[in-house]
Amino acid sequence: MNTIETKLEAYQFCQSFINKRLLNINQHIGQIQEALRSETKSSAGDKHETGRAHLQLERERLGIQLAEAQKMQSVLSKISLEKTNKKIGIGSFVITNQASYFIAISAGLCKKTPNTIFCISINTPLGKVLAEKKAGDRFLFNNQQIEINQVI
DSSP: OOHHHHHHHHHHHHHHHHHHHHHHHHHHHHHHHHHHHHOOOOSOHHHHHHHHHHHHHHHHHHHHHHHHHHHHHHHHHTOOSSOOOSBOOTTOEEEESSOEEEEESOOEEEOSSSSOEEEEETTSHHHHHHTTOBTTOEEEETTEEEEEEEEO
């Protein structure tokens, strides 16, 4: 598998990651909304209000998660797989002497390919260090000397 195909696999992994996350969050929001609609006033007034308050708090928490997931989806949608840069930025596929990285969203380890690829955000500590570097650059990260072999 060549590096362009590997970059595509990492991109598709990120898409799948965010789609699953959005589906999961939306399902939970739907369940909470259904619980709020079906909840009827009972004789245990305070208990009823406490239950509704907990559901509302959970709904707000999920709303924040949904907004974050949509922001991740937006970042991913702006990535052009055909575009290559000499300097590392969002959408770059970076091969180092330690590992390979797809700079997009923090989706973790992509296991779809035979190679080890970490899908990371440019806002992670390593993403910030990698930003604007190019092939041949060396840097120290977590007491390890890392060399950038290729940027795609």
